[in-house]
Amino acid sequence: MANFDVIIIGGGPGGYVCAIRCAQLGLKTAVVEGRETLGGTCLNVGCIPSKALLHATHSLHEAEHNFAKMGLKGKSPSVDWDQMKAYKQEVVDGNTKGIEFLFKKNKVTWLKGWGSIPAAGQVKVGDEVHEAKSIVIATGSEAASLPGVEVDEKTVVTSTGALTLNKIPKSLVVIGAGVIGLEMGSVYARLGSEVTVVEYLEAITPGMDAEVARSFQKILAKQGIKFVLGAAVQGVTTKGGKAKVTYKLRKDESEAVLDADCVLVATGRKPYVDGLGLEALGVEMEKRGQVKTHHFATNVKGLYAIGDAIVGPMLAHKAEDEGMALAEILAGKAGHVNYDVIPGVVYTTPEVASVGKTEEQLKEAGRAYKVGKFSFMGNARAKAIFQAEGFVKILADKETDRILGAHIIGPMAGDLIHEVCVAMEFGASAQDLALTCHAHPTYSEAVREAALACGDGAIHA
Numbered sequence: 001m002a003n004f005d006v007i008i009i010g011g012g013p014g015g016y017v018c019a020i021r022c023a024q025l026g027l028k029t030a031v032v033e034g035r036e037t038l039g040g041t042c043l044n045v046g047c048i049p050s051k052a053l054l055h056a057t058h059s060l061h062e063a064e065h066n067f068a069k070m071g072l073k074g075k076s077p078s079v080d081w082d083q084m085k086a087y088k089q090e091v092v093d094g095n096t097k098g099i100e101f102l103f104k105k106n107k108v109t110w111l112k113g114w115g116s117i118p119a120a121g122q123v124k125v126g127d128e129v130h131e132a133k134s135i136v137i138a139t140g141s142e143a144a145s146l147p148g149v150e151v152d153e154k155t156v157v158t159s160t161g162a163l164t165l166n167k168i169p170k171s172l173v174v175i176g177a178g179v180i181g182l183e184m185g186s187v188y189a190r191l192g193s194e195v196t197v198v199e200y201l202e203a204i205t206p207g208m209d210a211e212v213a214r215s216f217q218k219i220l221a222k223q224g225i226k227f228v229l230g231a232a233v234q235g236v237t238t239k240g241g242k243a244k245v246t247y248k249l250r251k252d253e254s255e256a257v258l259d260a261d262c263v264l265v266a267t268g269r270k271p272y273v274d275g276l277g278l279e280a281l282g283v284e285m286e287k288r289g290q291v292k293t294h295h296f297a298t299n300v301k302g303l304y305a306i307g308d309a310i311v312g313p314m315l316a317h318k319a320e321d322e323g324m325a326l327a328e329i330l331a332g333k334a335g336h337v338n339y340d341v342i343p344g345v346v347y348t349t350p351e352v353a354s355v356g357k358t359e360e361q362l363k364e365a366g367r368a369y370k371v372g373k374f375s376f377m378g379n380a381r382a383k384a385i386f387q388a389e390g391f392v393k394i395l396a397d398k399e400t401d402r403i404l405g406a407h408i409i410g411p412m413a414g415d416l417i418h419e420v421c422v423a424m425e426f427g428a429s430a431q432d433l434a435l436t437c438h439a440h441p442t443y444s445e446a447v448r449e450a451a452l453a454c455g456d457g458a459i460h461a
């Protein structure tokens, strides 16, 4: 038994960031993590390994489609799938070991094992019970199940199994055109799989600005990904390592079947709080399974929750921000998260990024707004790398010019979005961005041009 100021259950981006900040603020801190490595879903089987595979397969795409155009001739590379997976694992290992190093550096104790909360102020790990003034639930989420679909992580996989398939499938059916489905669908399409995405709604990426989503779908279709929209998957059957996916078209209730070597179920995630003992403790929950919180505090004294386990977008950076804010609160400071400025990024090629309101949300709220749009066709750098298809769209208040949202589809969109995030944090107007000198030639000039388009007009349009 040991006594801590804070024990955090879960070593993912929410938990480990919270722990490091708690320790930096002078609190005696421990993290309970049952995996062999720190970093949670994000580092082990989520954001990081998928980015390694996206990078590798984007490089392959470049070699196959663009090298010759640039005068780089010769045989294009062949794919050694085992080596690609080994590279991906090296990237993961480097990052998870990095968190272990940061724990040592900041004197955060790693309590190895799965934790539960037998009583307020206590955390049980294995046979040991530890005490803490504050306990933080940072246990994350798991893939949601779909009725009629049994996941075996071989033929029918979640995002976890999709990272370690034995071989590259000839055909892959992806259920759900959300972020996971499109990122992993892109990986396998570039590796030569015939990829079909079946989506319940009439558009891909629910919640995304509709104009961006339409453009995104067109670009992905050109890359060879097929879409069946407005289709509800009814079930998946498997036989001899092959699968049949049955779906019903919502418009006429007609049924169809798709054959596939592999099926990726990417229909969302749900909070993971199993085995913590929350029911016995009387912890209040939301209807959709999240822990109910107010400024991260649950209804049980000294018990807090952050990240995917609570309400809000299931994003690693949202969890990290909550982790930092809660650490400050626990140290007697004023921790705060601005939920109006949380970017979202899809790491396909091109990348898609957004922050703030979509046009649909502004219309629904009856807000008078103006749109500044700029195509990457007018951006020299984007043209040089064959990625001029996308655009930047900035939405600003019609009267005050204050930036309300930004939506980017194009090269490095996931990085470009942050200049708009910073601007929004400072309550900037589109003109503030437009008057800021941007280095030439950079992709970021497209952001400035979109801001200019909110005023007197873009230059290169």
Ligand code: NAI
Residues within 6 Å of the ligand: 047, 146, 175, 176, 177, 178, 179, 180, 181, 183, 198, 199, 200, 201, 204, 205, 206, 231, 232, 233, 234, 265, 266, 267, 268, 269, 313, 314, 315, 344, 345, 346, 347
């Ligand atoms: P999602 O919620 O983004 O998308 C799920 C899609 O499945 C929806 O479009 C939904 O309409 C569709 N769907 C649901 N039931 C269906 C059915 N029976 N038939 C056909 N379609 C159906 O979920 P996803 O992609 O699994 O991601 C889970 C979470 O992980 C999300 O919160 C996402 O933001 C996060 N994530 C974020 C990443 C990033 O930021 N780059 C990367 C990967 C995941």
